Amino acid sequence: MPETILKLQDVAVFQNENLILNNITLEVKKGEFVYIIGKTGSGKSSFMKTLYGDIPLREGYGSVVDFNLKTLQENEIPFLRRKLGIVFQDFKLLSDRNINNNLRFVLKATGWTDSAKMDAKIEEVLDKVGMKTKGFKFPHELSGGEQQRIAIARSLLNDPELILADEPTGNLDPQTSVEVMKVLQEINDSGRTIIMATHDYALILKYPHKTIKCDGNKMFEVIQKAV
Numbered sequence: 001m002p003e004t005i006l007k008l009q010d011v012a013v014f015q016n017e018n019l020i021l022n023n024i025t026l027e028v029k030k031g032e033f034v035y036i037i038g039k040t041g042s043g044k045s046s047f048m049k050t051l052y053g054d055i056p057l058r059e060g061y062g063s064v065v066d067f068n069l070k071t072l073q074e075n076e077i078p079f080l081r082r083k084l085g086i087v088f089q090d091f092k093l094l095s096d097r098n099i100n101n102n103l104r105f106v107l108k109a110t111g112w113t114d115s116a117k118m119d120a121k122i123e124e125v126l127d128k129v130g131m132k133t134k135g136f137k138f139p140h141e142l143s144g145g146e147q148q149r150i151a152i153a154r155s156l157l158n159d160p161e162l163i164l165a166d167e168p169t170g171n172l173d174p175q176t177s178v179e180v181m182k183v184l185q186e187i188n189d190s191g192r193t194i195i196m197a198t199h200d201y202a203l204i205l206k207y208p209h210k211t212i213k214c215d216g217n218k219m220f221e222v223i224q225k226a227v
């Protein structure tokens with residue numbers, strides 16, 4: 001039996017005092033790829049934020065990569081995030097340094113000290129996303145799709161048990177979206193678990209996976225034809 005990476009039982013998600021999603025029960029096993037879909041404002045980002053500790057879990061039970069979300073303390077959040085790879089719609093690369101130094105910055109911030117090991121890790125993750133030759137470029141010298149591939153490489157630096165991608169293709173044209181999706185699919189094929197929020201139905205049809213819809217404060221699984 002594959003191990004459980006995420007388990008939620010009767011979870012409610014709030015933004016301040018507003019209930020966004022209710023009665024969420026969901027289990028994700030190692031190696032799964034799960035889409036979270038739903039229209040604007042339906043709660044996809046709020047759901048993702050709950051998983052990486054940005055919104056505290058107030059109601060229900062939840063565990064993510066062996067962290068109990070209900071009892072999660074502020075000082076544990078960096079350790080939770082070290083076991084997660086997080087990818088956002090807007091890449092969030094540091095504009096004042098090149099790609100190698102963007103990645104080195106994250107490694108140093110997460111406790112790496114050995115320069116040779118850092119270089120090897122950076123080369124490894126850039127290779128995984130097909131960007132091995134771009135380490136000396138600055139973010140503004142790269143296209144949107146390339147910047148997103150770098151952001152995915154960055155998410156892989158600490159060998160995360162779970163990748164959370166919130167609208168990773170939201171700023172990209174359809175063809176570039178497919179290229180970025182191919183990278184995520186390869187990462188999933190190598191055994192890594194991915195949860196991806198998206199409203200890109202073309203991608204879902206091209207790369208079908210388990211799909212959970214946010215609608216009317218609820219989350220429920222939908223079959224591909226019905227999305």
Ligand SMILES: Nc1ncnc2c1ncn2[C@@H]1O[C@H](COP(=O)(O)OP(=O)(O)OP(=O)(O)O)[C@@H](O)[C@H]1O
Nearest residue numbers: 015016018020038039040041042043044045046047
């Ligand atoms: N920081 C916040 N404070 C209060 N309410 C918020 C906050 N962020 C989002 N909301 C509200 O929570 C609800 C869910 O928003 P959320 O961003 O999770 O939806 P979404 O499905 O990710 O939307 P989108 O596809 O536009 O990103 C919306 O009604 C939104 O207005």
